[in-house]
Amino acid sequence: MNGQTCTIGVVLSKRIIAGLLRRDGTIDRIHSYPEDELYEDALVEMPREHLIAALCDQILAVIKANPDVTLAGIGVALPGLVRHGVVEDSPNLPQMKGARIEAEICHLLKEHGVELPVTAVNDADGVAAGLAHQQGKLDSMIRVWTIGTGIGFGRYPLVEGVGEGGHTVVTLDDRETYCGCGGRGHIEGIMGHRAMRLRFLDMEPEDVFEAADKGDQRCIEFKKLWHKALAAGTASSIHVSGAGKFYLTGYNVRFVELQLLNHYIQQMVRLSPLQAFSVEIHPHNPETVVTGAAVIGRTASLVPTAAA
Numbered sequence: 001m002n003g004q005t006c007t008i009g010v011v012l013s014k015r016i017i018a019g020l021l022r023r024d025g026t027i028d029r030i031h032s033y034p035e036d037e038l039y040e041d042a043l044v045e046m047p048r049e050h051l052i053a054a055l056c057d058q059i060l061a062v063i064k065a066n067p068d069v070t071l072a073g074i075g076v077a078l079p080g081l082v083r084h085g086v087v088e089d090s091p092n093l094p095q096m097k098g099a100r101i102e103a104e105i106c107h108l109l110k111e112h113g114v115e116l117p118v119t120a121v122n123d124a125d126g127v128a129a130g131l132a133h134q135q136g137k138l139d140s141m142i143r144v145w146t147i148g149t150g151i152g153f154g155r156y157p158l159v160e161g162v163g164e165g166g167h168t169v170v171t172l173d174d175r176e177t178y179c180g181c182g183g184r185g186h187i188e189g190i191m192g193h194r195a196m197r198l199r200f201l202d203m204e205p206e207d208v209f210e211a212a213d214k215g216d217q218r219c220i221e222f223k224k225l226w227h228k229a230l231a232a233g234t235a236s237s238i239h240v241s242g243a244g245k246f247y248l249t250g251y252n253v254r255f256v257e258l259q260l261l262n263h264y265i266q267q268m269v270r271l272s273p274l275q276a277f278s279v280e281i282h283p284h285n286p287e288t289v290v291t292g293a294a295v296i297g298r299t300a301s302l303v304p305t306a307a308a
Helices: 048-065 101-111 123-134 187-191 193-199 205-213 217-241 258-268 286-302
Strands: 005-012 016-021 031-033 070-078 081-083 086-089 118-122 142-147 151-156 245-249 278-281
Touching: 005 048, 005 123, 005 286, 016 048, 016 286, 031 048, 048 070, 048 101, 070 101, 070 123, 070 286, 081 118, 101 118, 118 123, 118 286, 123 142, 123 151, 123 245, 123 286, 142 217, 151 187, 151 217, 187 193, 187 217, 193 205, 205 217, 217 245, 217 258, 258 278
Parallel strands: 005 070, 070 118, 142 245, 245 278
Antiparallel strands: 005 016, 016 031, 081 086, 142 151
16 A cells, blocks of 8 residues: 555535545445534534534545545535635535635644645536546546435536536426425426425425325326436537436435436437437445545646746
């Protein structure tokens, strides 16, 4: 291990997860907070300064566990609109809005004698980078939908822009106001776990899909709407950026029926040059986004800085 140049990937989502990406492409032991997955809502209620401190604690735990490794940088993936080192907005972690995340992490780490470049990105972009790395396609365009508490849309290689695909407008129905950002007609307002719980106050999301399979008409109609929303977002991306492969991941990917989804996409994409698309489910795996964050941290560390 001595002499290897590696990067650390850390993810801030329902939990904080961190790991070391070795030069051979494998991830070292995952460190997480809270360790008990039952405390999945703990971070939402944590003040920002405590949340960033907990994030740094996991980075330091990785460093302590790998004392002989030479580190090149740190990649951080988190939900929300993340640009130029600043969390401009984060509906699912509202306390992070306005955080100068890269600078704040660097400042805390420096107090512990660690000086490394930090690169922060949207967590869906982290997933896309992780999939690209795991499948040896870092030179190809990878697009991914992350389906969980919110809905993320990631792409690798990274492109300049906002990238909040989960807030794509897919309906003009004035009643569709369940998105965490307060916007109307968004994919996340239909598909997001939080949004589904608000819509069906008497049922959990898994109960809704189970009832649909048993013939409950209200739930059947929602199941169709849920798949149509994902199809509409995918079709919009195809019409803007072209056909290709889309990956679906996240803990609610369990609700996806590929045959139904493909049926709706085919109804929406009728131009023959754009019909060479495919959709693949990738099981939710925390290592994927940790890997992606580390890949982005490594890539950023290789970009030469301008001379002073």
